[in-house]
Amino acid sequence: MSTEVETPRRVGLHRAWWVAAVTMAALIAAAGFRSSTGALLGPLEEDFGWSRGTTSGAVSLNLIVYGLTAPFAAALMERFGVRRVVAASLTLVAVGSGLTLVMTEAWQLWLLWGFAIGVGTGSLALVFGAIVANRWFVKHRGVVIGVFSAASSTGQLVFLPAIAHLADGPGWRWAAGLVAVFALLLVPLVLLVLADSPAAVGTTAYGADPLAPPPTAPVPTRGAARVAIDTFRGSARSKVFWILFGSFWICGWSTNGLIGTHFIAASHDHGLPETTAASLLALIGIFDIVGTVASGWLTDRVDSRYLLFVYYLLRGLSLLAVPYLLADVVHPSLFVFIVFYGLDWVATVPPTVALCRAHFGVEKAGVVFGWVFAAHMVGAGVAASYAGLVRQGTGDYYGAWMTAGVLCVLAAAAVLMIPAVPEPDAAEELPVTDSM
Structure with missing residues (x-):
């Protein structure tokens, strides 16, 4: 009798790619409402008579809640499963977006737009994409993370021009309703296709040894909040954590907080129509898809520290030039900035x-990155209010551009202080390194 073991043959597309497609759609939906904030500042102020400080404050709350939700959402996904948390989050986004249609007071804007949408979209942040990529992919993991990162720009690309035209035509309520409907339609798709892990459907991660038995998911013994807080405490002993935390805080400041929230308003200050500025912001989304996927490809091949150094340095220099590029028409120099900033948007x-995974291990990487991503969105929230107050106090955004540019140069210098550590294998968990 032959004792030869036959290698199982996989027929059709690996389940990981279907999971990745649904993950991409959920990330796009989460980005859709968030990308609408810059286009809706003016219409909301005109409709309700609110000040720039009031609307910017709601955006700041949204971004901060969005970021602070991420590490706890990662822990919730570990405890209750990715599918349940994602479906509930999409429902919350739909409900929060829908209820903005009947709001009449500023506190309602802060509650719905700031808090409810912040929690819903925060649970669908890039931490969600990182968890899916780490669980479902061994081969091409960096590229997949790059694709997921580009999903936020894809949401911007898909929704922002439509939102700007709806706000300029029928009204901002139509724009909010568009996002609510799209998010709600995704819920049954998530419940049908998304799986918590390869083991849950009897398969292995893409690129893993097909003969190896699927790993058994550990049974949670602690609450989600405890896991998130304990992970923070353990990671906080590492200087690497604080460098990643601080640099990503600056990343959020210079993207979602400043450009994402105020670029349209700043362009309009220089005489550029809001719909044209919205199209330029969407164009950033197009090039960000290319830049982030390329960054994922490079991450699989180049030292991540050097990539971050280049990204932050060039971003800082470009921000210092912005005040001299804005005008009432789109000059070639402004178009060059849009292309470059798109390529660099979330290439970080x-x-x-990869650095979170290398220094803290595969199993902890999702929650650790959740805290790092929280810093990203807190930085974005602070920047949204800061830039709004600078504009309100001085009449222009010059000080905001200069501040962001200098911060990015500082981030470029900081990431070079991270020590080199080889990445762990898919199933390996490394201890926290380089304690302070």
């Missing part, structure tokens, strides 16, 4: 995720 995500 794949190397940052």
